[in-house]
Amino acid sequence: MQYLNVSLLEEVLKEFPDYDYYFFDEVQKIKGFESWLRTHYDIQSHKKFIISGSNISLFAPSLATILTGRNITFEIFPFSYLEIKEEKIGNFQEYLLYGGFPEVVLEKDVEKKKRLLLQYFNDILLRDIFERYSIVATQQFKALAQYILSNTGLKISPNKLAKELGINPRSAENYLSYLIDAYLIFEVPFFSYSAKTKYTAGRASKYYTLDNGLTTVLSQRVNEGHLFEALVAQKLRKDEKEQLYYWADKNEVDFIFNNKAINVVSSQKIPEREYKGLTELKEKKKHIKELILITKEKVISNDFIHIPIENFLKK
Secondary structure, X not given: OOOOOHHXXXXXXXHOOOOOEEEXXXXXHOOOHHHHHHHHHHHOOOOXXXXXXXXXXXXXXXXXXXXXXXXXXXXXXXXXXXXXXXXXXXXXHHHHHHOOOHHHHHOOOHHHHHHHHHHHHHHHHHHHHHHHHXXXXXXXXXXXXXXXXXXXXXXXXXHHHHHHHOOOHHHHHHHXXXXXXXXXXXXXXXXXXXHXXXXXXXXXXXXXXXXXXXXXXXXXXXXXXXXXXXXXXXXXXXXXXXXXXXXXXXXXXXXXXXXXXXXXXXXOXXXXXXXXXXXXXXXXXXXXOEEEEEEOOOOOOOOOEEEEHHHHHOO
16 A cells, blocks of 8 residues: 555645645555644644544554644544434334444344444454554454453453453453553443542453444343443443443442432332442432432432433433
């Protein structure tokens, strides 16, 4: 691919010199594009460049360093449930199982949906992780990726993960960070007022996939309760600017952000532990003001805010 160099970008500017906006997709394939962008932006600041491409490549340290103060980043996610409902291109059960990747949503054949999702998974590993980080132990990495993605919401530490999969703890920690950088998963750490407690080595975090479809195709057995919880995690990850946390003592709280605490219940009957976890947290963490239960159906309660999952996802 010798022709992929900055001279191509120069040709675009020469061909369309009077334009104020230029759109470049997969620009990370052109070596030195970061410096080229900075030079032209500094010379002609009225011109704006909109670039898109691989998740990891566009968040590379080199790009951030060269374009500091000159760029605004927008994260683009798969379709939300609100978008799917507004366009009338899917229903809740399909979204729960197969997620929001556009081509997957529009494909009506279930087996083709699954093939597309597996292809996405393999392509992301190869293009965004194996090649970028020069991964030699590709099968080892793939086994870890499948384990984490098929167990969305799994609470585990890098040390325990390493022991379960028979790999080096440092490798497990690095592999998790690569999956996060590639937008395959995101981390929900334990909540504590103490930064030392929060990030203590060996402390378990929860890891969720950014799209349920990947969990479905990589799982031997689909757990709809886990997928249900993951939908809430994904919505909060996309919408909220604050870091998400979980909390656990005698009981557990699925998500904490700002002054809100959320538990997610997929069963028709709400177990008592779900209420106890929220109440226990509020007693111990005085900044918590709102106790929220996200459920399948509408429930009436004076002490807790109950939100049906579809209403929550359509906000």
